[in-house]
Amino acid sequence: MRKKVIAGNWKMNKVLSEANSFVDEVNGKVPNSDNVEAIVCAPFLFLPSLVEKTASSNVKVAAQNMHFEDNGAFTGEVSPVMLKDLGVTHVVLGHSERRELFAETDETVNKKAHAAFNHDLTPIVCVGETLEQREANETMSLVETQVKKGLEGLSAEQVAKTIIAYEPIWAIGTGKTATSEQANEVCTHIRNVVKEITSEDIAEKVIIQYGGSVKPANIDELLAQSDIDGALVGGASLEAESFLQLVEAGSK
Numbered sequence: 001m002r003k004k005v006i007a008g009n010w011k012m013n014k015v016l017s018e019a020n021s022f023v024d025e026v027n028g029k030v031p032n033s034d035n036v037e038a039i040v041c042a043p044f045l046f047l048p049s050l051v052e053k054t055a056s057s058n059v060k061v062a063a064q065n066m067h068f069e070d071n072g073a074f075t076g077e078v079s080p081v082m083l084k085d086l087g088v089t090h091v092v093l094g095h096s097e098r099r100e101l102f103a104e105t106d107e108t109v110n111k112k113a114h115a116a117f118n119h120d121l122t123p124i125v126c127v128g129e130t131l132e133q134r135e136a137n138e139t140m141s142l143v144e145t146q147v148k149k150g151l152e153g154l155s156a157e158q159v160a161k162t163i164i165a166y167e168p169i170w171a172i173g174t175g176k177t178a179t180s181e182q183a184n185e186v187c188t189h190i191r192n193v194v195k196e197i198t199s200e201d202i203a204e205k206v207i208i209q210y211g212g213s214v215k216p217a218n219i220d221e222l223l224a225q226s227d228i229d230g231a232l233v234g235g236a237s238l239e240a241e242s243f244l245q246l247v248e249a250g251s252k
């Protein structure tokens, strides 16, 4: 059975003292379990402190983005080398907010996915459609393209280690969750795409998360679906108590 991965994406929220208090509160409460992995995706500035604070806990720390080059004249950017050096383990790539507001494309996501593996970071690759695309029946083909282009050129072993997050844009921060059936339908399609580009064995291993208005009240139903292996959570991950409830749901 695949483990469940619960990742809290804080986006551009909190100040350092709040970030520190959050991990102080959750550190001892996240179980050491083969069933569930808990990740906090934090702004760059908090990463050194959070990595240090979680060193002996079961909480992992992710960045929300990175550049694909190791170093160079890229003012304002942060490289995979810097993240690895700090002890960060995961990086979110291609979040819809970065695609929409910061010109992220499938091509840059792909370069970043390669860069992540070059530095032993686990990428969480986000895909998902807008409401217009869903209404135009383009969801499956769009998500398929995003997965294929985003993962292009990775080895089968690397694809197996990649976390794919399906986040329908119309369900992000809107309170509108995709029904668990709608979410699962797309996650199943993603697994089939992974099978097509690698093998059935790899497709059975890859972790596929759902994201979009996930909260303690709806996570059980989502995680009960055949192809949903966790959640990428925005709003409901900001409070330690609700984050812990989500992790608890994942550990069942």
Ligand SMILES: O=C(CO)COP(=O)(O)O
Pocket (backbone or CB within 6 Å): 009, 095, 167, 171, 172, 173, 174, 175, 211, 212, 213, 214, 232, 233, 234, 235, 236
């Ligand atoms: O974008 C998301 C996580 O990356 C989802 O955000 P919400 O859980 O706030 O809808």
